[in-house]
Amino acid sequence: MAEAEPKRPATIHQVASLAGVSHTTVSRYLQDKDSLKPKTRVKVEFAVKTLGYRPNLVARSMRTRRTNRLAIVLAAGPYFPGRLLAAAFETAHRAGYQVEVVSIEGGARVRAERIDELAESGQVEGILAISSIDLKGKRSRRVPIVESDIYDDHLRGLGELADASQVREIIEYLSSLGHRTFFHVAGAQTHASARNRKSVYLETIEDLGLRSAGAVDGDWSAQSGFDAITSLPDDCGVTAVVAGNDGVALGVIRGACSRGWEVPRDLSVFGWDDEEHGRFSTPSLSTVAVDREARGRYAITRLLAEIHGQPVPEPPNRTINRLIFRESTAPPPSAASRRRSTD
Amino acid sequence: MAEAEPKRPATIHQVASLAGVSHTTVSRYLQDKDSLKPKTRVKVEFAVKTLGYRPNLVARSMRTRRTNRLAIVLAAGPYFPGRLLAAAFETAHRAGYQVEVVSIEGGARVRAERIDELAESGQVEGILAISSIDLKGKRSRRVPIVESDIYDDHLRGLGELADASQVREIIEYLSSLGHRTFFHVAGAQTHASARNRKSVYLETIEDLGLRSAGAVDGDWSAQSGFDAITSLPDDCGVTAVVAGNDGVALGVIRGACSRGWEVPRDLSVFGWDDEEHGRFSTPSLSTVAVDREARGRYAITRLLAEIHGQPVPEPPNRTINRLIFRESTAPPPSAASRRRSTD
DNA sequence: CTGAAAGCGCTTACAG
DNA sequence: CTGAAAGCGCTTACAG
Secondary structure (H helix, E strand, O other): OOOOOOOOOOOHHHHHHHHOOOHHHHHHHHHOHHHOOHHHHHHHHHHHHHHOOOOOHHHHHHHHOOOOEEEEEEEOOOOOOHHHHHHHHHHHHHOOOEEEEEEEOOOHHHHHHHHHHHHHOOOOOEEEEOOOOOOOOOOOOOOOEEEOOOOOOOOOOOOOOHHHHHHHHHHHHHHHHOOOEEEEEEOOOOOHHHHHHHHHHHHHHHHOOOEEEEEEEOOOOHHHHHHHHHOOOHHHOOOEEEEOOHHHHHHHHHHHHHOOOOOOOOOEEEOOOOOHHHHHOOOOOEEEEOOHHHHHHHHHHHHHHHHOOOOOOOOOOHHHOEEEOOOOOOOOOOHHHHHHHHO | OOOOOOOOOOOHHHHHHHHOOOHHHHHHHHHOHHHOOHHHHHHHHHHHHHHOOOOOHHHHHHHHOOOOEEEEEEEOOOOOOHHHHHHHHHHHHHOOOEEEEEEEOOOHHHHHHHHHHHHHOOOOOEEEEOOOOOOOOOOOOOOOEEEOOOOOOOOOOOOOOHHHHHHHHHHHHHHHHOOOEEEEEEOOOOOHHHHHHHHHHHHHHHHHOOEEEEEEEOOOOHHHHHHHHHOOOHHHOOOEEEEOOHHHHHHHHHHHHHOOOOOOOOOEEEOOOOOHHHHHOOOOOEEEEOOHHHHHHHHHHHHHHHHOOOOOOOOOOHHHOEEEOOOOOOOOOOHHHHHHHHO
16 A cells, blocks of 8 residues: 655756756756866766766656657557557657557547547647547647548548548459459448548449449458358359458458358458458458558658648658459459359 | 747636636645535636636646656567557556557667666656566666566466466367477567467477477567478478467468468467457467457556555456467378378 | 645756 | 756645
8 A cells, every 4th residue: 555665866956966066057968968068067977877867857848848749549449550550659759759649439529539638738749640530620729630541631632532542443453353243341430541441432333333232331350341241142243342451351251251152263352451461361362552650650750740830741652552462352253153153 | 840839728827817716726626626615616617617727737747746657668570469558558548547658679678778768767657568678687666667478477476487388288289189299480589478488388398298390489470480381391290380379370371381281181280369360261270369458457457556556466367368279270190191291 | 715835857048 | 158046837735
């Protein structure tokens, strides 16, 4: 029950008194060692070493009104953007910022509230939101807030769906292989990326005069892929599936297999993310290579630019999203075999 | 270039003056609304609402010497403990703590240094280290530091290898199926868990009088599994592989396949972690279900207990680690077929 | 129940 | 090049 009583760290005053200078001088030393007379510097240096002094960053923050901290807000759920996060952390640290992670359960409203709170707390200088949020109107203007998912939106007039444009490429490719009836298992609709891909899917099917057996909302999980594909009627005629991500694709493949549809012989499946497991699974996954590290880096870079009131930097080359063709896609079964299998 | 100039948030003084009370009273209101006379409370309440006041947490931290922040330190690398982190975040938030994540590149020494720095910075009240660190001697005693990986160690005298005891169960199981020659692809040796599993592997092979074709150090990646299995000589006689995790197992399976060894007909492969992809891959993976959420929760709980000088809480029931048998394991090929395949 | 005062550990003009 | 003073926004004894 007793609180631990760790020994107090040295303060700037103790350093000053040991060095025989004012604490102002010590502070100056901390900012720029060269602003001191060499003789003074040596004394301060010695005192700092001796006492193992480290400035109290909280006190510094209070005085400078800068915390050197960012927050990344995630929606709790099966999708955890590890690669993006790792890159974001690194970029922030390189720039001298520490990163606090806040994962929030609940809908867009709850998220917006927590984010607002965070923005007002004075604890962070900027916020990166991974899943989409709904801050309309009451959006706090105290600190910059960047949404990772829709990062292209305000940038080059690419339109809201820029991030999902590969969906069209996927469908065009599969269509060129001969596929005519498609199916989409979308990711969690709390993510702009999932909504965008779904929109582009629907739009492209329409544009190209293809058929769709549906666009089901999943939650990014493999289970959602499994469930979606096994719920399809036998005579749906689907020969190609566009999955929300690689995990979903895996679930689709397993589900297809469980009802006797072999991939890619009877069904082609396209994933998204180029995760490691898709490279090594059997069949290996056709997918979209998304440079999540680049996105993580860029999101932070953009946030830092906003914090410092600098112009928004160029986004990374968009070719970082590229299609990868592996074993899970192939031409559809011939009309003959198809008719046989649906009899 | 110009710094953004957001409007300053309201201070406690402004609230006080609007309410016509002292700032001391406002502070009191913040701590405990009931300590005010109802009439006063109403005035303060009104002022707080009107100004949209939120206390500056940095100033509060400075005064109270408490930051309500924890740090989680990760080693940069292909392994990113998403599920553990998500649970850790949630547990910390529930207890009113925010979590800062620091991922560190470099060896155990560099990690130890950064952790020490963090501990001394006064910015966090405790540190959870995911990968193992080497703080011997200079270990900072300013704030508690918990290592997630070896959390059983100091607890019940279970010994350093408690966490890896399922390795023995795996080998015993495979041995009962008839396997005699094993192979181990270990995880990154920067993790105590990887080192422990390797030790238990070696020990068990020895104890049971089995053969091992080696224990290769990997980095938790599927590629490392692929490389390890494809580097094995044709006549190694291996029929069972214990992989560091599910990703590694997947790589082993794919690699085995590439050299004509079918899983599980020719080779049994055991994973670790029960990741979603292993449940849906073909063959699905036999693995160890590790409740990473429970571990994340427990690690934070333990850290909080140390921070508050409370007794270390009971660890979660150890049965959270349990073997799951799926399609990737089976009896070894018969002596006859084995002889044929190695001819 | 409320207020005046002190102080948490720094940085930043302002003098010298 | 260095120091004395003020102040960042809070909380916490101490009086009343």
